[in-house]
Amino acid sequence: QITLKESGPTLVKPTQTLTLTCTFSGFSLSDSAEGVGWFRQSPGKALEWLALIYWDDDKRYSPFLRSRLTITKDTSMNQVLLTLTNMDPVDTGTYYCAHLSNLELQLRWFDPWGQGALVIVSS
Amino acid sequence: DIQMTQSPSSVSASVGDRVTITCRASQSIRSWLAWYQQKPGKAPKLLIYAASNLQSGVPSRFSATGSGTYFTLTISSLQPDDFATYFCQQTDTFPQITFGPGTKVDIK
Numbered sequence: 336q337i338t339l340k341e342s343g344p345t346l347v348k349p350t351q352t353l354t355l356t357c358t359f360s361g362f363s364l365s366d367s368a369e370g371v372g373w374f375r376q377s378p379g380k381a382l383e384w385l386a387l388i389y390w391d392d393d394k395r396y397s398p399f400l401r402s403r404l405t406i407t408k409d410t411s412m413n414q415v416l417l418t419l420t421n422m423d424p425v426d427t428g429t430y431y432c433a434h435l436s437n438l439e440l441q442l443r444w445f446d447p448w449g450q451g452a453l454v455i456v457s458s
Numbered sequence: 459d460i461q462m463t464q465s466p467s468s469v470s471a472s473v474g475d476r477v478t479i480t481c482r483a484s485q486s487i488r489s490w491l492a493w494y495q496q497k498p499g500k501a502p503k504l505l506i507y508a509a510s511n512l513q514s515g516v517p518s519r520f521s522a523t524g525s526g527t528y529f530t531l532t533i534s535s536l537q538p539d540d541f542a543t544y545f546c547q548q549t550d551t552f553p554q555i556t557f558g559p560g561t562k563v564d565i566k
Contacts, residue, residue: 372553381462382502382545382557395553431501438507443549444492446513448501 337361339432341452347422357415357432364410370435371415377428424456462558470566475536479561481529481546490550493531497542
């Protein structure tokens, strides 16, 4: 059974850097065809994809946030970290990590997802 | 950037009703579409992938069709556990995926 759980600060101040940790079990990011993605859901807005890291350390970022995002993995700890610099109140929302599933040999579907971590940006 | 739209934005229905939700893409996404269910305070749950494939463990009352720019999700007989918000997601431009705004299914 695959599970993921996000952790990190609930409240951050504007201009600070946010670091979120996704701790997972049930798979290993050292195995081929594995990946973890990050998403966020801001109030009144659609879900938004942020970043993705593959087993081979290939990293992909949303072009809209590329300059502010960094995704890394710690295979030994079964963790994926996401940092978002220069936080702004518009970055307020719930941040999710999700497992990249290999369904019918298609590495395009995220399942399951973590429970989410609420992040509020306020001074 | 591919834009996804959904209709209706909300629907009120009763247990046992048949409910259909529509998702449209701003350009062809072939069959690269997923449907998710999300309940308040919970994570999205994958229901359908590749436009019409039922994810393991998802009840057979859920079905979906479509390709190109037009897709539908149907719940054949609404159950109490189905009251939730449903999102479509395109993966044609993976990993730069985009989501629809959601359709809330609530109790009439």
